[in-house]
Amino acid sequence: SATGKAPFEVTRLYLPRMGVEPDKSKNEAAGNMAKDMKSVLDKTCKALFKTAEQMKGRAEHRRSKAPDYKVGDLVWLDTDHLKLKDRQSRKLTKKWIGPYRIKEVKPNAVELELPKRMRVVPTVNISRVKPFKGPLPGQRVDRPGPVVVTQEGEEEFEVEQVVDARLKRGKLEFLVLWKGYGDKDRTWEPEAHLENS
Known part of the structure; x- marks a missing residue:
């Protein structure tokens, strides 16, 4: 359909005869x-x-042009297609996570410096990232703090101090201040998450 010709006509430069071609009509109408x-x-x-x-x-006129990304730029990553290990519910998961630094720029994709614990492919389409222009008021940014790399190649965050403990549903939890993070980033962690601490 792109050439407007039959494949036979393109390769042989003529159309095959069918053997039953009707005579040309002498009727002018x-x-x-x-x-x-x-x-x-x-x-x-x-x-x-x-x-x-x-x-x-x-x-094309309505389509917004993708930002020109450069190596070293910070971007937010869309979580819609990610299989995150600690995701309990898609609806309750943050829409955008990061910011993450761009390691390489490709024509229609970027390669990000992602933590190994995420276990996702670091190359993503540019439609799945957006430029980081600073956090919104009240928005918590997942800053990468100091980490220890285990023998298996997994990253683990360092505990600076265990601030408090509690029993929740019969299980022991600790309020942890992470090394490299502030007081507002403290989290309650189950005992199993602190095995190597």
Whole structure:
């Protein structure tokens, strides 16, 4: 359909004979009708092509241009398609996480410096990231703090201090101040999360 010719005609430069071709009509009205039908078909094809080009132009005009990312830029990462280990519910998970630094820029994708504990492919389409322009008021930013890399190659955050303890549903939890983070970033962690601390 792109060439307007049959594959046989493209490779052999002629159309094969079927062996039952009708004789050319000597009736002038039949010839005129065939010409008119071909003319209508050609005009319709041109109109459809013109309409498709106009629709493409309008769509490209409305489409917002992706930001020009550079190596070292910070970006937010969309969590919609991520399989995060600690995700309990898709609805309750943050829509954007980060910021993460860009390690490499490709034509339609960026490679991010992601923590190994995330276990996701670091190369993502540019539609799944957005520029980091600083946190919104009241928004907590997941800053990477000092980490220890275990023999298995996993990252673990260092505990600076255990501030408090409590029993929750019969299980012991600790209020942890993480090394490299402030007081507002303290979290309650179950005993199992602090095995190597």
